[in-house]
Amino acid sequence: MRIETLSAGSTPLATWRAIYFGAGATLDIAARPRVEAGARVIDAVVAAGAPVYGVNTGFGKLASVRIDAHDLTALQRNIVLSHCVGVGDALPVAVTRLMMALKLASLAQGASGIRWSTLEALGACLANGLVPVVPAQGSVGASGDLAPLAHMAAALLGVGAFDVRGTRVPAAAALAAAGLAPVVLGPKEGLALLNGTQASTALALAGLFETERVFQAALVTGALTTDAAKGSDGPFDPRIQALRGQPGQIDAARALAALMQGSAIRQSHLVGDSRVQDPYCVRCQPQVMGACLDLLRQAARTLAIEANGVSDNPLVFTDTGEVISGGNFHAEPVAFAADMIALALCEIGSIAERRIAMIVDPALSGLPAFLTPSPGLNSGLMMAQVTAAALVSENKQRAYPASVDSIPTSANQEDHVSMATHGARRLLGMAANAAAVIGIELIAAAQGCHFHAPLASSDRLERAIALLRTGVAPLGHDRYLADDLRFAAALVTSGRLAEAVGAADLPTVDADGPAGARG
Numbered sequence: 001m002r003i004e005t006l007s008a009g010s011t012p013l014a015t016w017r018a019i020y021f022g023a024g025a026t027l028d029i030a031a032r033p034r035v036e037a038g039a040r041v042i043d044a045v046v047a048a049g050a051p052v053y054g055v056n057t058g059f060g061k062l063a064s065v066r067i068d069a070h071d072l073t074a075l076q077r078n079i080v081l082s083h084c085v086g087v088g089d090a091l092p093v094a095v096t097r098l099m100m101a102l103k104l105a106s107l108a109q110g111a112s113g114i115r116w117s118t119l120e121a122l123g124a125c126l127a128n129g130l131v132p133v134v135p136a137q138g139s140v141g142a143s144g145d146l147a148p149l150a151h152m153a154a155a156l157l158g159v160g161a162f163d164v165r166g167t168r169v170p171a172a173a174a175l176a177a178a179g180l181a182p183v184v185l186g187p188k189e190g191l192a193l194l195n196g197t198q199a200s201t202a203l204a205l206a207g208l209f210e211t212e213r214v215f216q217a218a219l220v221t222g223a224l225t226t227d228a229a230k231g232s233d234g235p236f237d238p239r240i241q242a243l244r245g246q247p248g249q250i251d252a253a254r255a256l257a258a259l260m261q262g263s264a265i266r267q268s269h270l271v272g273d274s275r276v277q278d279p280y281c282v283r284c285q286p287q288v289m290g291a292c293l294d295l296l297r298q299a300a301r302t303l304a305i306e307a308n309g310v311s312d313n314p315l316v317f318t319d320t321g322e323v324i325s326g327g328n329f330h331a332e333p334v335a336f337a338a339d340m341i342a343l344a345l346c347e348i349g350s351i352a353e354r355r356i357a358m359i360v361d362p363a364l365s366g367l368p369a370f371l372t373p374s375p376g377l378n379s380g381l382m383m384a385q386v387t388a389a390a391l392v393s394e395n396k397q398r399a400y401p402a403s404v405d406s407i408p409t410s411a412n413q414e415d416h417v418s419m420a421t422h423g424a425r426r427l428l429g430m431a432a433n434a435a436a437v438i439g440i441e442l443i444a445a446a447q448g449c450h451f452h453a454p455l456a457s458s459d460r461l462e463r464a465i466a467l468l469r470t471g472v473a474p475l476g477h478d479r480y481l482a483d484d485l486r487f488a489a490a491l492v493t494s495g496r497l498a499e500a501v502g503a504a505d506l507p508t509v510d511a512d513g514p515a516g517a518r519g
Contacts, residue, residue: 001023006108009105033110100126132162133161208509214431215509220497240286281351331420335418371447384440
């Protein structure tokens with residue numbers, strides 16, 4: 001397994017991407033002096049006896065209640081257990097692993113007052129494949145992702161359960177089998193573990209990375225549909241994009257033009273084509289996909305900052321020995337980023353569905369109706385387009401901004417919340433819907449090109465067709481299509497479709513363009 005090093009405060013987006021897609025993670029030992037300095041500040045606060053929120057007081061509305069020194073360990077255990085109120089299905093293992101890594105990197109900055117040994121315990125669970133079972137629902141995104149992170153912390157205490165290589169095991173038994181002891185929390189440690197935005201950030205990053213794969217695949221299928229419909233690559237001319245100046249549009253157009261370069265199908269209608277302009281779903285791909293790319297890159301910038309920040313409360317300042325309460329746990333930036341990703345997913349799927357509708361319509365594409373050699377006796381891809389339309393409409397309904405909602409909690413102490421967690425949680429389902437739409441477009445576009453034989457598309461697009469043909473044969477007579485759709489969607493979500501045409505040459509959500517390293 002590839003192992004990524006977490007550099008506290010400066011971990012790049014590529015590292016978080018790699019961890020989400022299965023890489024291991026280890027904490028840079030250089031963080032230890034900072035962590036230990038923060039823990040010494042908490043020791044000094046306890047020794048002095050002055051009231052400090054979360055160290056020797058109650059929590060939330062109960063912050064005015066002083067806690068005796070002999071109860072401080074029980075206080076931290078109690079806050080973890082009392083906050084384990086999550087409901088619903090467990091978060092995907094990949095998301096929870098990413099959440100653990102994000103929490104490690106945040107605590108490693110030394111501003112949370114946690115001991116190095118407690119960080120080591122969390123890191124050991126991650127290294128040994130012990131992933132806490134975390135119910136997905138129950139967080140409003142402030143004061144941090146309390147319930148999800150509490151379930152993560154409880155597993156370290158031997159309470160709850162771990163997912164161990166696909167098997168759910170009671171936490172205490174899983175720790176014992178791995179040779180790990182349950183953690184006994186010190187002052188402030190329970191609060192440091194469960195306070196913060198790491199659950200919503202992990203979900204948003206997961207959504208971002210899945211959307212990136214959908215976006216890249218949609219460029220491939222969009223170019224292939226353009227060729228299948230004998231559309232023009234003139235709208236991808238870089239001079240058009242330069243006059244507007246939008247960076248995402250420039251990058252999307254460059255990718256589309258490069259994908260079609262060398263197509264014999266395109267060459268066949270350069271002269272004598274009576275059509276003047278293509279429909280917007282073909283002609284305006286750079287503008288729509290480029291705007292989506294710009295939106296995704298803005299979300300990526302926000303999430304990269306959040307992933308490298310400290311978002312629990314209160315925070316420890318080792319230079320002065322102060323412990324100051326603030327509001328970094330409020331996940332409003334994550335909520336906005338999640339909403340942006342949701343909007344982009346809607347538009348990627350929406351314009352792809354319009355291309356599917358265009359290519360199956362003989363009046364628009366010039367191809368046989370519904371891309372079957374024998375329309376009437378066979379329905380071809382008629383209903384596949386209906387499925388794409390259904391998925392696009394479902395995503396539209398899911399895309400209502402979560403960040404505009406708020407509901408008071410904790411007896412109005414926490415009277416404005418971000419809703420970032422469920423705003424980010426919806427993204428994985430939305431990305432799966434969009435991937436299915438792009439998979440349908442791949443099948444339709446490849447079928448359309450099939451009718452142009454012996455003319456071929458470009459070398460890169462022919463590689464995409466060849467990949468599809470490893471699991472989906474050209475459509476002759478009607479057949480059971482569900483497995484075909486599933487296979488094509490998997491080519492999108494796995495990244496294999498982008499890899500087939502050269503993923504390194506496709507735009508990514510990284511602000512500097514194509515990624516050098518992929519997870």
